[in-house]
Amino acid sequence: MNIWEVNTWQSGTASLGIHHSLTENQDISFSFDYLRYDNDNPSSYHNTTREDGAEDIILVSKVTPISFRVASFDYINMLLPGFTMEAGGKVTLSRFTNTVRVEQPLSDDTGLNAATLDENIFAGYGSFQWELLMGWQMRGGLRYEHTDSYLTSPSEGVLVDRKFGNLFPNLTVTRAFGITSKAQLAYSRRITRPTFNDMAPFVFYIGPTTFVSGNLSLRPSVTDAVEASLQWGDLWLAVRYNNVSDEIAQFQPFYDQEQGALVIHSDNMTISRAIGVSVSTPWRPWSWWEAQIDASVYRHWYEIDYVGRTVRRNMNRVEVTMTNIYLLPSDFSIELSGTYQSTMPMGLSHSDRVRNSTLALRSRWERVRSL
Secondary structure, eight states: OEEEEOOEEEEEEEEEEEEEESSSSEEEEEEEEEEEEEEEOOEEEEEEOTTTOOEEEEEEEEEEEEEEEEEEEEEEEEEETTEEEEEEEEEEEEEEEEEEEEEEGGGTEEEEEEEEEEEEEEEEEEEEEEEOSTTEEEEEEEEEEEEEEEEEETTTEEEEEEEEEEEEEEEEEEEEETTTEEEEEEEEEEEEOOOHHHHSOOEEEEETTEEEEOOTTOOOEEEEEEEEEEEETTEEEEEEEEEEESOEEEEEEEEETTTTEEEEEEEEOSEEEEEEEEEEEEEEEETTEEEEEEEEEEEEEEEEEETTEEEEEEEEEEEEEEEEEEEOGGGEEEEEEEEEEOOEEETTEEEOOEEEEEEEEEEOOOOOOOO
């Protein structure tokens, strides 16, 4: 298979922001942003089968304009010394049109796939920060989001008409012990929306009957996370638990009976849970050698549906990062960093172990010249 591809992106942005102090303790702000992206992605595939010498040429053109309009309003009020309240709203209007044309000149076979997605997100929030006595601090809030997603195609009509709302609470309680030490307990809920690449009906051929594409029925994932952490001087230790509904797993296989092809796309997992421990600490063996070590160990449990049955898996994962800084004369330094990541779950499959390192020469010299 010989592949030729061009992927051209153009973008433009415009922003407007206004901030006003009502009183010494009250502020309001408003912002508006417009973003526009245009993607032109033509490609061709020339396939030759060695056994019988058969040739197959596939020409693909893809044009995708994407636009965003985002408006937000925020209000901050320090009601009492040590107690601050915030409230606001945000509106995000997005639209993309994805047009894909697939041609097979040798067989005079031409197919056109076009889709337009209009997604509107309306959000409102309220939050507070409270400085209590004896080193206690409390932060919390509640956000509500309502999403309207409407995906249409000229040939197939309405593909997705989805309306849903979610509440996202968060609460963090912190207890400080002196200047450099503290304990913290936090709970939060957050949403991860599928990217346009995850959903758009693009086509990337791996073989004549195997290709990568988007998944129009992909749902956003919601994560409930609990974390307990302790900072003691330079040492930081944390225990985390995540429960994810509809976690998005990329590059999942699906057999399309109508096309007789294996389609690889992102898909939602049924269950995804993880518990882990992280530790971070600096290390200075000598005056000319500084290091930062970050290590995490996780245990994953997840389920995903495949060809009518439920696949259950569990896996351990380890991540270690070490950054070394070697101080040189004349305020220069050498930075050497390395990362190790063990096997990582990816739905029905998993990624292999990853090892990488980087080396950089940096100058830490700053001169102040008096005129």
